[in-house]
Amino acid sequence: MDKKYNIVLTIAGSDSSGGAGIQADIKTCCALGVYAMSVITAVTAQNSHGVRSVEALSSDIVKEQLKAVLDDITPNAVKIGMIPNADIAEIIGETIKEYELKNVVIDPVLKSTSGHDFSSNETQEVVKSLLCPLSTLVTPNLPEGELLFGLSHSNVMSYFDEKEKYPFNILLKGGHGNNSDTVTDMLLMNKNHEPICITHQKLSTSNTHGTGCTLSSAIASFLAMGYGIETSVNKAIEWLKCALAKGAEYSFGSGYGPVNHIFKQIEQWKLK
Numbered sequence: 001m002d003k004k005y006n007i008v009l010t011i012a013g014s015d016s017s018g019g020a021g022i023q024a025d026i027k028t029c030c031a032l033g034v035y036a037m038s039v040i041t042a043v044t045a046q047n048s049h050g051v052r053s054v055e056a057l058s059s060d061i062v063k064e065q066l067k068a069v070l071d072d073i074t075p076n077a078v079k080i081g082m083i084p085n086a087d088i089a090e091i092i093g094e095t096i097k098e099y100e101l102k103n104v105v106i107d108p109v110l111k112s113t114s115g116h117d118f119s120s121n122e123t124q125e126v127v128k129s130l131l132c133p134l135s136t137l138v139t140p141n142l143p144e145g146e147l148l149f150g151l152s153h154s155n156v157m158s159y160f161d162e163k164e165k166y167p168f169n170i171l172l173k174g175g176h177g178n179n180s181d182t183v184t185d186m187l188l189m190n191k192n193h194e195p196i197c198i199t200h201q202k203l204s205t206s207n208t209h210g211t212g213c214t215l216s217s218a219i220a221s222f223l224a225m226g227y228g229i230e231t232s233v234n235k236a237i238e239w240l241k242c243a244l245a246k247g248a249e250y251s252f253g254s255g256y257g258p259v260n261h262i263f264k265q266i267e268q269w270k271l272k
């Protein structure tokens with residue numbers, strides 16, 4: 001028995017419709033051949049139209065889940081998604097320190113694709129001051145980058161001018177940008193002096209539910225395999241582009257459908 005899985009621990013909320021949150025994370029890890037462990041922070045009731053309600057799990061059960069897995073199994077990477085309150089954010093921060101977790105990717109989930117608010121100012125403060133400095137990469141979209149860090153496409157250089165303010169790497173995702181044809185994601189790395197720009201064609205689809213969760217867990221999966229940050233980001237974007245293109249072919253519910261996490265499996269087994 002000398003084989004070892006590449007393991008990602010996802011710490012996130014549950015999406016009953018299966019396209020985002022912990023379900024998207026687990027599907028992504030499985031599709032990329034990585035073993036997924038999951039610590040659930042909150043449960044949402046939602047469908048393709050939006051979030052009907054959210055209930056945070058107690059801090060105690062979140063802590064118990066984290067302790068149970070980490071006392072026994074060391075993940076190769078960690079993805080952090082929905083954090084429903086500041087207490088849970090603090091528990092996650094203490095856990096990263098105590099277990100010296102590596103390759104931590106934080107997707108600062110502030111709103112769902114359908115516009116539901118997931119985070120309070122108090123939680124955002126803990127995410128910014130405690131969690132981000134403990135992470136390998138933070139993956140805000142443009143509204144999150146602006147709100148959390150005051151960063152936008154036009155002032156990204158302030159990341160490099162004030163590095164002491166940002167002791168972590170950021171992938172500023174451009175999907176909410178104004179350009180109708182292309183999307184530019186910017187990778188801001190502490191070791192560099194300028195952004196690495198990744199520009200790709202914008203895909204016309206409303207099946208975008210769970211895009212952010214899927215990208216961050218794909219990055220965590222590639223980090224878990226041992227790739228560096230830049231390679232992991234590039235590979236994850238390439239894979240997400242396929243999952244989005246393949247997801248665009250499907251109708252699912254009557255609102256925002258999910259990306260297609262299982263396109264490879266459907267192809268491989270020639271499923272109908």
Ligand code: PXL
Pocket residue numbers: 012013014015020021022044046051081082109111112113209210211212213
């Ligand atoms: O995509 C953000 C997100 C994260 N986590 C959960 C969600 C969503 C969006 O709906 O439901 C649980």
